[in-house]
Amino acid sequence: MRHLRAAAAVTLAIAVAAGVTGCGGGTSSSGGGSNESPKTLTYWASNQGPSIEADKKILAPELKKFEEETGIKVKLEVVPWADLLNRILAATTSGQGPDVLNIGNTWSASLQATGALLPWDEKNFESIGGRDRFVDSAVASAGKEGEPPAAVPLYSLAYALYYNKAMFAEAGITEPPATWDQLVADGKKLSKDGKWGLGAEGANLSNNIHQVFVLGKQHAADFFDESGKATFTSDGAVAAVKQYVDLMAEDKVIAPGNAEYAQNQSLTDFAKGRTAMVLWQAAASTFAAQGMKPEDWGVAPVPVRSGTPGTGTHTNSMVAGINMAVFKNTKNIDGAKKFVKFMTSDAEQKLLNKTYGSIPPVKAAQADAAFAAPDLKVLRDTLSTSAAPLPQVPNESQFETAVGTAVKELWAEAAAGKPITTETVKARLDKAQQTMQQ
Amino acid sequence: MTAVTTDPRAAESDRERSTGTGGARRRLPRIPDRIRRGGLPYLLLLPAVLLELLIHLIPMIIGIVMSFRQLTQFYINNWGGAPWTGLDNYSIAVDFNAPIGEALLHSFLVTCVFTFFAVGLSWLFGVAAAIMLQENFRGRGFLRAVFLVPYALPVYAAVITWAFMFQRDNGLVNHVLHDQLGLTDQPSFWLIGDNSIYALIIVSVWKGWPFAFLMLMAALQNIPRELYEAASIDGAGIWQQIRRITLPSLRPVNQVLVLVLFLWTFNDFNTPYVLFGKSAPENADLISIHIYQSSFVTWNFGSGSAMSVLLLLFLLVVTAVYLFLTSRGRRGADA
Numbered sequence: 083m084r085h086l087r088a089a090a091a092v093t094l095a096i097a098v099a100a101g102v103t104g105c106g107g108g109t110s111s112s113g114g115g116s117n118e119s120p121k122t123l124t125y126w127a128s129n130q131g132p133s134i135e136a137d138k139k140i141l142a143p144e145l146k147k148f149e150e151e152t153g154i155k156v157k158l159e160v161v162p163w164a165d166l167l168n169r170i171l172a173a174t175t176s177g178q179g180p181d182v183l184n185i186g187n188t189w190s191a192s193l194q195a196t197g198a199l200l201p202w203d204e205k206n207f208e209s210i211g212g213r214d215r216f217v218d219s220a221v222a223s224a225g226k227e228g229e230p231p232a233a234v235p236l237y238s239l240a241y242a243l244y245y246n247k248a249m250f251a252e253a254g255i256t257e258p259p260a261t262w263d264q265l266v267a268d269g270k271k272l273s274k275d276g277k278w279g280l281g282a283e284g285a286n287l288s289n290n291i292h293q294v295f296v297l298g299k300q301h302a303a304d305f306f307d308e309s310g311k312a313t314f315t316s317d318g319a320v321a322a323v324k325q326y327v328d329l330m331a332e333d334k335v336i337a338p339g340n341a342e343y344a345q346n347q348s349l350t351d352f353a354k355g356r357t358a359m360v361l362w363q364a365a366a367s368t369f370a371a372q373g374m375k376p377e378d379w380g381v382a383p384v385p386v387r388s389g390t391p392g393t394g395t396h397t398n399s400m401v402a403g404i405n406m407a408v409f410k411n412t413k414n415i416d417g418a419k420k421f422v423k424f425m426t427s428d429a430e431q432k433l434l435n436k437t438y439g440s441i442p443p444v445k446a447a448q449a450d451a452a453f454a455a456p457d458l459k460v461l462r463d464t465l466s467t468s469a470a471p472l473p474q475v476p477n478e479s480q481f482e483t484a485v486g487t488a489v490k491e492l493w494a495e496a497a498a499g500k501p502i503t504t505e506t507v508k509a510r511l512d513k514a515q516q517t518m519q520q
Numbered sequence: 521m522t523a524v525t526t527d528p529r530a531a532e533s534d535r536e537r538s539t540g541t542g543g544a545r546r547r548l549p550r551i552p553d554r555i556r557r558g559g560l561p562y563l564l565l566l567p568a569v570l571l572e573l574l575i576h577l578i579p580m581i582i583g584i585v586m587s588f589r590q591l592t593q594f595y596i597n598n599w600g601g602a603p604w605t606g607l608d609n610y611s612i613a614v615d616f617n618a619p620i621g622e623a624l625l626h627s628f629l630v631t632c633v634f635t636f637f638a639v640g641l642s643w644l645f646g647v648a649a650a651i652m653l654q655e656n657f658r659g660r661g662f663l664r665a666v667f668l669v670p671y672a673l674p675v676y677a678a679v680i681t682w683a684f685m686f687q688r689d690n691g692l693v694n695h696v697l698h699d700q701l702g703l704t705d706q707p708s709f710w711l712i713g714d715n716s717i718y719a720l721i722i723v724s725v726w727k728g729w730p731f732a733f734l735m736l737m738a739a740l741q742n743i744p745r746e747l748y749e750a751a752s753i754d755g756a757g758i759w760q761q762i763r764r765i766t767l768p769s770l771r772p773v774n775q776v777l778v779l780v781l782f783l784w785t786f787n788d789f790n791t792p793y794v795l796f797g798k799s800a801p802e803n804a805d806l807i808s809i810h811i812y813q814s815s816f817v818t819w820n821f822g823s824g825s826a827m828s829v830l831l832l833l834f835l836l837v838v839t840a841v842y843l844f845l846t847s848r849g850r851r852g853a854d855a
Contacts, residue, residue: 479817498714516618
């Protein structure tokens with residue numbers, strides 16, 4: 083009996099202990115960062131390379147370098163994109179997260195609103211060499227306008243038109259299209275015998291958003307007004323969404339099967355010569371991995387209505403990219419800033435962006451000759467002259483889901499041969515907008 | 521047992537009796553004994569109860585609390601600061617004239633239809649296969665093993681394979697239906713649009729029926745052979761035997777089986793999530809995915825919690841009514 087009672091006591095103690103530790107998180111919200119453990123940092127990197135393992139190999143020597151310079155050991159975890167946002171949300175909620183992390187730049191304003199990330203005010207920017215070191219549009223994609231950014235730009239990307247040179251030559255097309263009319267005309271010439279002009283990822287919500295956002299800009303429409311209120315049903319927004327889906331429904335230059343693509347199948351189709359064009363960001367490494375040679379494809383700016391990319395209605399890309407953020411409640415605030423400074427230093431910026439095929443958001447690094455190669459030059463010029471950040475509003479992530487899903491449903495209808503009219507588009511967007519008003 | 525007087529406690533109680541404190545006190549010495557005997561089951565249950573509290577009940581209570589707060593991204597860093605909203609989250613969720621309530625109702629109805637067919641077909645396949653495999657024939661063991669494979673496979677691996685098979689352009693399903701059999705004019709979409717609910721039901725039945733099969737096969741072993749022999753002497757055919765002997769004998773097992781299948785299917789998250797991703801097509805927008813979208817994807821945990829609580833209440837009511845009806849039926853049969 084005594085044994086039993088002892089066993090029960092132990093069980094109870096374990097259960098209570100587990101309960102206490104389990105519920106321990108979630109209260110440390112006030113923390114403004116400390117220097118309690120100055121010798122270690124935890125870093126969540128996003129998956130930038132071909133695989134998680136590849137990323138670990140790429141980053142390991144750099145982290146070693148940082149350790150030699152500062153004596154701070156960085157514990158690295160590369161988090162797949164599918165999990166990253168949920169992991170960040172869990173870390174924010176529980177207060178048990180990494181010190182430094184990568185975020186998709188479109189999440190910046192949403193995460194900024196949680197108040198969990200260190201704001202990069204003038205003083206903090208000074209500690210990493212000043213705000214002026216970074217390209218303006220990249221900093222603009224790191225948080226709400228008028229507030230200190232929630233993160234620092236790390237890698238920048240932009241959309242470009244990738245085209246298959248051999249297929250263009252076969253169809254007698256000499257120049258990549260610069261306007262949408264040209265794109266549709268070329269697409270029609272290319273779409274025959276089971277081959278198609280353009281590829282799309284119809285079931286990928288983020289990709290849908292990126293495309294209709296840019297088309298919206300070209301129709302002088304924003305999906306949010308100045309006060310951050312959703313304006314999905316403006317004439318421009320409706321026209322933009324319709325124009326995108328009409329590439330399948332009306333112009334028939336996109337294969338119906340693309341409506342269900344969400345795992346980059348459109349890139350595979352391109353690499354296998356089944357489609358002649360795709361609109362993508364930094365696709366070169368994927369094409370190479372699928373057996374294409376660099377001379378097989380060409381890169382051109384994404385078409386605009388006028389034919390000449392620029393600002394305003396001549397915008398032809400979102401500012402895509404990865405930002406680096408610091409959790410406010412870190413126990414090594416100075417070390418975290420040092421690490422951000424290291425990762426955004428000219429040398430690391432050149433090296434990492436070269437490896438990942440992205441463009442450095444740091445001006446000095448961007449000037450490097452490596453980023454003047456034909457592929458990257460298009461991306462660089464787009465970023466500096468004709469890219470705009472996605473709406474930096476706290477409910478951006480809701481916008482991606484609501485409008486991204488609306489476009490996905492429209493693709494499904496177009497693929498099933500149902501008519502896509504201004505009314506059907508408007509009805510879908512109206513529904514999306516109403517779910518935002520919570 | 522005459523040792524009573526040698527026990528000091530008993531002696532004390534004798535003294536108390538003599539001073540007239542009443543019979544109630546007299547039984548006092550035996551209580552520790554009873555606790556010792558009666559307490560043991562509770563002691564053994566204690567770890568389970570504590571873990572149940574920890575894993576199920578406390579999170580459930582936290583979820584219920586969350587459903588009364590406006591827990592959006594502005595407050596997830598500091599839950600305590602989220603404003604109380606009373607029943608706002610609930611009233612938005614059940615306002616079926618507004619888009620959010622309308623979408624929830626739509627999702628609920630889709631889930632009901634899906635559950636009806638998925639559970640019904642799983643049960644039907646399970647019972648048919650179990651009855652067929654009662655006969656002794658060559659390869660019976662092999663078939664049994666094959667039938668259980670879907671149940672043994674990890675859900676993710678199985679469903680992702682189905683997702684590949686349902687692809688429009690390169691999937692096996694369209695290859696057979698369209699390319700080989702020529703049943704359709706053009707390849708159909710399964711993962712988007714109107715057909716998505718069929719894809720969902722097919723995968724769910726494929727995944728769920730082996731469990732029904734396993735349970736029913738075990739139950740069939742318990743039906744005495746003599747009943748069938750007697751029935752066949754009386755001239756009952758195979759269908760009559762199934763209707764008059766097999767099905768009534770399976771009743772208690774069916775009662776639990778259908779309930780369990782219903783709860784699992786209604787709540788299923790893995791199948792639609794792996795098949796369709798974060799945003800399921802309208803025709804296959806199951807409630808679990810819908811709630812996930814209303815909380816994790818849109819960062820509104822209060823609203824998602826309110827919907828979860830409504831789902832919990834619904835399932836509790838259905839379960840209670842079901843148990844009440846079936847147990848009443850059984851009591852009637854027993855009488």
